[in-house]
Structures are given as structure tokens and as C-alpha cells.
Amino acid sequence: MRIGFGxxxxxxxxxxxxxxxxxxxxxxxxxxxxxxxxxxxxxIIDALLGAAGLRDIGNQFPDTDISLxxxxxxxxxxxxxDLIREKGFTISNIDTTIxxxxxxxxxxxxxxxxxxTKTMNIETGQLSIKAKTSENLGFIGREEGISAYAVVLLETx
Ligand SMILES: [Zn+2]
Numbered sequence: 386m387r388i389g390f391g392x393x394x395x396x397x398x399x400x401x402x403x404x405x406x407x408x409x410x411x412x413x414x415x416x417x418x419x420x421x422x423x424x425x426x427x428x429i430i431d432a433l434l435g436a437a438g439l440r441d442i443g444n445q446f447p448d449t450d451i452s453l454x455x456x457x458x459x460x461x462x463x464x465x466x467d468l469i470r471e472k473g474f475t476i477s478n479i480d481t482t483i484x485x486x487x488x489x490x491x492x493x494x495x496x497x498x499x500x501x502t503k504t505m506n507i508e509t510g511q512l513s514i515k516a517k518t519s520e521n522l523g524f525i526g527r528e529e530g531i532s533a534y535a536v537v538l539l540e541t542x
Pocket of ligand 1: 393394395418422423424427
């Protein structure tokens with residue numbers, strides 16, 4: 386068994402679509418970045434790559450690659466699953482936490498779990514998504530950004 390950890394953060398700005406957990410969140414602001422800036426998917430990808438000894442998202446999908454500009458992070462997640470399967474790993478479980486002040490997203494978690502487990506071809510019970518605020522502290526509390534954390538357990542065979 387192999388454990389992996391991932392972290393990601395993105396700025397939130399008005400006038401951007403807010404992609405998170407493979408779905409669109411209705412809000413006045415959205416996360417900004419080179420791809421669709423889906424912080425939860427990026428944290429999961431880094432955890433998967435780390436567990437498999439495949440470095441990180443920036444190494445596998447460099448932001449200098451213009452073919453990846455604005456790309457749906459679900460596509461990157463699917464490519465990552467292919468990479469870890471090629472190395473002979475299967476996913477045991479994934480546990481994640483999103484830290485976001487606004488909007489409150491707990492009602493959207495089942496939809497995110499469906500979207501992401503479909504892409505990773507795992508059971509819904511193998512992915513946990515938790516959401517919390519930062520108690521109004523720091524850049525997340527000021528609604529300037531979002532962070533996400535993920536741990537995964539991979540098994541061989
Ligand atoms: Zn990211």
C-alpha cells in the first residue's frame with residue numbers, strides 16, 4: 386500500500402466560472418488559474434501522483450503547455466488515473482477537505498462525489514469530501530481564495 390498527500394490553492398475573482406469537484410458552483414466569484422482552477426481535483430491529482438511516485442501535477446501537466454490552457458480538470462484526473470493504473474496501482478480510498486468561506490457547498494458534495502468517482506471509475510464510498518470555512522481568517526476568510534487537501538491510499542494489484 387502507498388499513501389499520498391495533495392494540497393492546492395487558487396485565487397477567487399469575480400467574473401470567473403467557479404469549477405470545484407468537477408461541477409460548476411453558482412457564485413459571484415470563481416477560481417482563477419491556467420486550467421479551470423478546480424482546487425479539489427488538483428489536490429486529488431497531486432495525492433495520486435505522489436502515492437504512485439510520479440512527482441506532481443506541474444510535472445505531469447506543465448502550465449507552459451498551451452494545449453492545457455483552460456482544460457477541464459476532469460480530463461487531467463482521467464489521465465492521472467491512466468498513469469497510476471499503468472504502474473499497477475488501484476485506489477483504496479481518498480479523503481479530502483475543501484476550505485472555502487463562501488458559498489457554503491455542503492449540499493453540493495454528493496454531486497461532486499458522483500462526478501469524480503465516475504471519472505476515477507471507483508465506488509462512491511471510496512471518496513470522501515468534507516467542506517469547512519476558515520472561520521473568517523486569512524485569505525480564505527476574506528473570500529480571496531480557496532484551498533483543498535487530499536490523502537489517498539493506493540494498493541498494488
Ligand atoms: Zn490548481
